[in-house]
Every structure is written in C-alpha cells, then in structure tokens.
Amino acid sequence: MQSMRVQTGATQQAIVTTAGKAFCFAEGLELPGFSMRFDRDEEIFGEGESADFVYMVVSGAARGFRILSDGRRQITGFHLPGDVFGMETRGDHRSSAEAIVDSEIALVRRSAVDRAADADGAAARQLWALTAGDLDRLRDHMMLLGRKCAAERVGSFLLEMARRAPAEHGTQLPMSRSDIADYLGLTIETVSRTLTQLERDRAISIRSARCIVLHDRTALGVAD
Amino acid sequence: MQSMRVQTGATQQAIVTTAGKAFCFAEGLELPGFSMRFDRDEEIFGEGESADFVYMVVSGAARGFRILSDGRRQITGFHLPGDVFGMETRGDHRSSAEAIVDSEIALVRRSAVDRAADADGAAARQLWALTAGDLDRLRDHMMLLGRKCAAERVGSFLLEMARRAPAEHGTQLPMSRSDIADYLGLTIETVSRTLTQLERDRAISIRSARCIVLHDRTALGVAD
DNA sequence: CGTCCCCTTGAGTTATTTCAACACTCGTGG
DNA sequence: CCACGAGTGTTGAAATAACTCAAGGGGACG
Numbered sequence: 001m002q003s004m005r006v007q008t009g010a011t012q013q014a015i016v017t018t019a020g021k022a023f024c025f026a027e028g029l030e031l032p033g034f035s036m037r038f039d040r041d042e043e044i045f046g047e048g049e050s051a052d053f054v055y056m057v058v059s060g061a062a063r064g065f066r067i068l069s070d071g072r073r074q075i076t077g078f079h080l081p082g083d084v085f086g087m088e089t090r091g092d093h094r095s096s097a098e099a100i101v102d103s104e105i106a107l108v109r110r111s112a113v114d115r116a117a118d119a120d121g122a123a124a125r126q127l128w129a130l131t132a133g134d135l136d137r138l139r140d141h142m143m144l145l146g147r148k149c150a151a152e153r154v155g156s157f158l159l160e161m162a163r164r165a166p167a168e169h170g171t172q173l174p175m176s177r178s179d180i181a182d183y184l185g186l187t188i189e190t191v192s193r194t195l196t197q198l199e200r201d202r203a204i205s206i207r208s209a210r211c212i213v214l215h216d217r218t219a220l221g222v223a224d
Numbered sequence: 225m226q227s228m229r230v231q232t233g234a235t236q237q238a239i240v241t242t243a244g245k246a247f248c249f250a251e252g253l254e255l256p257g258f259s260m261r262f263d264r265d266e267e268i269f270g271e272g273e274s275a276d277f278v279y280m281v282v283s284g285a286a287r288g289f290r291i292l293s294d295g296r297r298q299i300t301g302f303h304l305p306g307d308v309f310g311m312e313t314r315g316d317h318r319s320s321a322e323a324i325v326d327s328e329i330a331l332v333r334r335s336a337v338d339r340a341a342d343a344d345g346a347a348a349r350q351l352w353a354l355t356a357g358d359l360d361r362l363r364d365h366m367m368l369l370g371r372k373c374a375a376e377r378v379g380s381f382l383l384e385m386a387r388r389a390p391a392e393h394g395t396q397l398p399m400s401r402s403d404i405a406d407y408l409g410l411t412i413e414t415v416s417r418t419l420t421q422l423e424r425d426r427a428i429s430i431r432s433a434r435c436i437v438l439h440d441r442t443a444l445g446v447a448d
Numbered sequence: 449c450g451t452c453c454c455c456t457t458g459a460g461t462t463a464t465t466t467c468a469a470c471a472c473t474c475g476t477g478g
Numbered sequence: 479c480c481a482c483g484a485g486t487g488t489t490g491a492a493a494t495a496a497c498t499c500a501a502g503g504g505g506a507c508g
Contacts, residue, residue: 070447
C-alpha cells in the first residue's frame, strides 16, 4: 500500500494510507480518490474553507453543521457509510463537518469531480441528483423543525436511523444526545426524557444509550 | 400573440397567452417556454404530480410548501420574480406550490431542460448550481427553525425580504401572516406580536400589514 | 477503585401557543 | 355616501410544551 502526504485544507496535513482507489458515488459513477482516517470529533472541513474535495463516508459517521456566533449549533445532517457530503458547486464550504466516531473518509478532488461531470453527461446528472436528493431530505427536515413536537421529532429521527443504520440487535446511534438535540432543534434533556417516555409507552427499548430497539412503529406517533 | 391550450398537470388545463418565449434561468442560460397567469391562492403544482415542467416567477410571488396529514403546513420557500422553482431530478414533485398573489409564471418543459443539460455542459453546471443554491439557503433556514427564537426568526425574515424585494417606500410583503408563520415555524399571533414589539423598539415601522420599513438593522437582533 | 464524561431525572421557569375577542380594510350593494 | 360582511390582523389572558438549572446515576477506562 502506498503512502503519501496531502494538503487537505488550510491547516491540516495528513498521511494518506490508501491511494489510487476509486469510490462509488452513485450507480455507475466511480471517482478516483483516496481515503483518510479521522478521529472522533476531528474536523473534516470547516465553514469558509476552500472546497477542494468532495467526501464520502467509508466507515464510521460524520455530522454536518453550522454554528452561530454565540455558539448555538444546528446539525444539518448525519452522514453514514456510503453518503456523499461536502459537495459544493461554489468555491467554499458553507458548513463544517466533523467525524462523530473514528471514521474512514474517502476524499475525491473537486477537479476530478468536475472533470467527470464535463466528460460525461450521465455523470453530471448523477451528481446533480445527489444534490437534489439532499434538498429533498432537507425539506422533510424543515417540516420536522418547524411543525413537529418533541415526541414526533424523536420518533421521526428513530425511524430515519432505523432505516439508514439497521443492525442485528437494534438500531445503532453513533452520535451523542447532544448531536441528536442539535439535529432535532431540542435540548439534550428533552431528547433524553422523550426517549424514556417512548420506552415507558413500550414503543422502544433502550438497550444502551447508543442502541435502541424499535417495537411499535405506530406508537412512535409520527405524522406524515 | 398566439394562444394555445396546454395540459399542465393531472387536472388543470389552461389557455396560454404567451408562447414561444425564452426565459433566462441563469447567467447565459435561456430556455424556451411559455408563461401563464395564476390567480391568488391557485395551485401551480401539487405534491405527487408528475414534474413535467420547471417554473420561474415572472411577476407576482409563489409559495412552496409541504403539508402533514393533519393539516400542519411548512412553507419551504417564497419564490419572487426571477426565482426558479419546482425543478426535480426525479419524476414527481415532492412539494406543492401556489401563487401568493395574482402572478405570471413561466413554464419550461422538463424535456427542454434535460435537452439543454445534455447538449451543453455549462448549462448542466448552471442548473446544478441552482439546486445547490437552494440547498445552501435551506441550511440557513434550518438554523432559523431549529435554533432561533421568535424575535430572531421574524428579524431574519424581514432582512431576507428587504434584500430580495426592495421597494421605494418600504419592504413589500406579498404574503399573509399565516404564510409568514408557516415559513418561520411560528403561529400568526406570535408573528404579529413580534412585529408590534419590533415597532415599539423603533427597529421598524409598519406602514400597513403588507408594507414594513426597516429602520435599525442591528436592533432586529439577528445573530450570525 | 476512582474519575471523567455522558446520560438521566427532578423542579421551577419561560417562551410560545391556544383560545377568545376585538379592530381594521376593502369591496359590495343599498 | 354609508352600512354591511368577510377576510385578515392585532391584542389579551390562560395554558402548556420545552427549556434551564441542578443534582444524581452509570458505564468506560486507566
């Protein structure tokens, strides 16, 4: 396996342990890149940085977020294995991203993405569809943030995670209560209380803080 | 001027009063289409309908929104003259859109959009950038919905409208309090009370319900 | 076995909602 | 020209969902 030194952002420099791989961004869309390891809570890219790369989770998980000057944080999305993130059509990143747990992240140079889009109309279409899919999911999340009560927010979140991160013995939640709260527009106390209440209602079982079993999907009380 | 009959959706049929025009979707991206008039509160397209057209506001204003089965509504965005909306990469519309006031809307066939994207890489890039721009604005709005208090939401909204719909004698608000509330994730009463309070604080003047003058942009108390 | 971090629980507070009444604006028709 | 009515916006008072502050619990790890 090769090893190379890359400049990934304004400040960061890293030893890349895998080089010359191709990563599947979508059905029939393979892009050349390399993968990097990020520790838990390590920044992947920051708001305002030049968007020289596009990212995909290989293993682990990441959070995308924005922060107000007074520290309030809104998590715009969780990125799980296979998810592409950090793709900008303009020059700079408008949000930040961090690893939630120790993760392996694929990096593809933006120039390579642009080249693929220019060379192949179908590839361009696929990349556009990735962005459009994000837009669609964000509109759903706007409904959650603007119009759903705490119980519905937590219920919707559990259903989303159950769909995206199915595991053998219950749904795994790689993120902390604080991450969940900042994703759902709630406080950690409200998230915790709501989960406890859902367990009392026999809608879920909390095997541990990071592992939940969904029993009764209708009892989650999620409107649609 | 020509006149033609078009099937615009599952049910609607309309007399088109302008045909054969080209509409500017972005810098150097002109697409052939026609324009139609929509009355106040008339549906432009509905959730689940086949997305056969892409739309642009010529004059007037539109709202994009989603509704839960129990009637709760979240407005995902307001569309003002020049704004493109209803562009889907998949087959169906995932949100609805209605005219806020009597409006003239340009319709471009999706097939024409696809053709332009296939033929010209630069056009494809522009269309992708339109979607990416929407995504970016939605992320800002998520911060508003998830983490800002009522006063900040209304303040941010006024700044947004002042930027997008500048007028001679104050900012025009084509939409009702109910629309504003459903955009900001508040109730109409809270929107109304907050505007009154902002006027007491001398941050704005309410010339009429639909026309506001911004005095002191810092007094709007909008964090960033 | 202790310490740290995260999570949970409790009690009191508050921002926003809910419910209800009233005010304004703008057409329409007498 | 004024009365009327419908739709829209404002205001008040009470209710409540979620937040804040504070303390305690439990698991992971050295």
